[in-house]
Amino acid sequence: MKTYLVIGGTSGIGAALVKMLSDQGHKVIATYNSTTPQELDNVSFHQLDVTDENATMPELPDAIAGLAYCPGAINLLPFKRLKKENIQADFDLQVGGAVRAIQHALEPLKNGKGSVVMFSTVAVQSGFNFHTQVAMSKGAIEGLTRALAAELAPTVRVNAIAPSITDTPLASRLLSSDDKKEANAKRHPLQKIGAPEDIANAASFLLNDSSSWITGQVLQVDGGISTLKV
Numbered sequence: 001m002k003t004y005l006v007i008g009g010t011s012g013i014g015a016a017l018v019k020m021l022s023d024q025g026h027k028v029i030a031t032y033n034s035t036t037p038q039e040l041d042n043v044s045f046h047q048l049d050v051t052d053e054n055a056t057m058p059e060l061p062d063a064i065a066g067l068a069y070c071p072g073a074i075n076l077l078p079f080k081r082l083k084k085e086n087i088q089a090d091f092d093l094q095v096g097g098a099v100r101a102i103q104h105a106l107e108p109l110k111n112g113k114g115s116v117v118m119f120s121t122v123a124v125q126s127g128f129n130f131h132t133q134v135a136m137s138k139g140a141i142e143g144l145t146r147a148l149a150a151e152l153a154p155t156v157r158v159n160a161i162a163p164s165i166t167d168t169p170l171a172s173r174l175l176s177s178d179d180k181k182e183a184n185a186k187r188h189p190l191q192k193i194g195a196p197e198d199i200a201n202a203a204s205f206l207l208n209d210s211s212s213w214i215t216g217q218v219l220q221v222d223g224g225i226s227t228l229k230v
Contacts, residue, residue, distance in 0.1 A: 001042075002065035003027045003112075004207060005058070007050060007101045009043075010035040012168030013119070014070030016200035018043060024204075026065075029058050033071075050097030051089075057104040063112035066207035067105050069098040072119060072138075074170055076130040087133055094137040095144065102148070109156045117206045118145055119199075120162040122222045138162075142218050149216035157215040159206045164222035166194035188223030189230045 009018040009030030018030045022040045030037070031048035046058040050071055073090050098118055102109075109116065120138040123131040141160055149158035165171055165184050175181050175193065185192045202221045205211050220226050 001025050001027055003029065003061055003063070005060065005064055005067045005101075005105055006030045006070065007048070007068065007097070008032070008070035008072075010037045010045070012070070012170055013163075013166065013196045013199045013203070014068070016196035017068055017070070017203050020197070020200050020204050021207075029060065029064075031058060050101065051092045053100065057101070060105060060108045062108060064105060064108040064114055065112050066115040066117065067102065067109060068117045068203055068207065069101050070119060071097055072170060073134065074174070075133050076174075077133055078130055079132050082133055087136065090133055090137045091140065095140045098141065098144065106156075110152075114156055115207045115211070116148070116156060116158040117203045118158075118160045120145075120160045120218055122162050122164040122220065122226050124162060125218075125220075126226045145218060146216045153215060157206075157211070159211075159214060159216070160218045161199060161202050161206070162218050162220050162222065162226070163194055163199050164188060164225050166196060166199055168196055188225045189228040190223040192223060194221070194223060 004021050004026055006014055006018050006028055008014040010032040018028050021028050022043050028043045030043055031046050033049055037045040049055050072094055102116060118141050120141050121134060123135045124139045124142055145158055145160040152158060167175055199221055202219055
């Protein structure tokens with residue numbers, strides 16, 4: 001049994017990953033902000049606002065096997081409507097929070113020769129209308145992934161996952177009807193939208209020893225939309 005830290009572990013992909021790790025028999029330390037956690041075997045939950053620089057991070061053992069940083073936002077706006085305060089809020093949530101979480105867990109990760117997984121978006125490498133704000137902060141995540149992987153090698157591995165649209169509460173406004181779900185599914189070569197478990201499976205793989213020769217990568221888990229034209 002190994003110990004993992006999942007930041008943002010009570011909704012969407014984070015919740016699916018926490019359950020997956022728990023079902024595998026691992027101990028999970030998971031955080032939540034406003035979504036009430038459900039009781040799971042081997043899982044301890046801690047309230048945390050990742051945008052609060054003074055917030056108390058959960059206490060960690062001397063060694064952990066991995067960290068997944070799951071908080072995110074999908075704020076789609078025309079470029080002319082972007083505002084500095086909104087861009088900064090996205091950056092604080094998706095990048096600043098990740099930096100603080102990794103810094104907090106750095107020594108336990110080094111002691112455990114652990115793995116870090118963060119989340120980008122298909123919109124960084126494939127330009128989409130109205131995705132400027134989210135693509136900027138997630139682009140920073142991809143840069144952080146590669147730079148940190150170089151700095152922490154060979155002790156700690158660092159990778160990211162870039163999903164396409166996934167059926168989570170975060171994307172609920174974009175998938176609020178059967179027609180919207182069908183239209184989004186048809187945009188993908190595999191003719192379906194992602195499920196939280198699809199992304200959690202990839203995260204679990206990158207966190208465990210099966211991926212021990214993978215670092216500094218951004219894994220596209222996107223139904224083929226970033227690379228295939230069919």
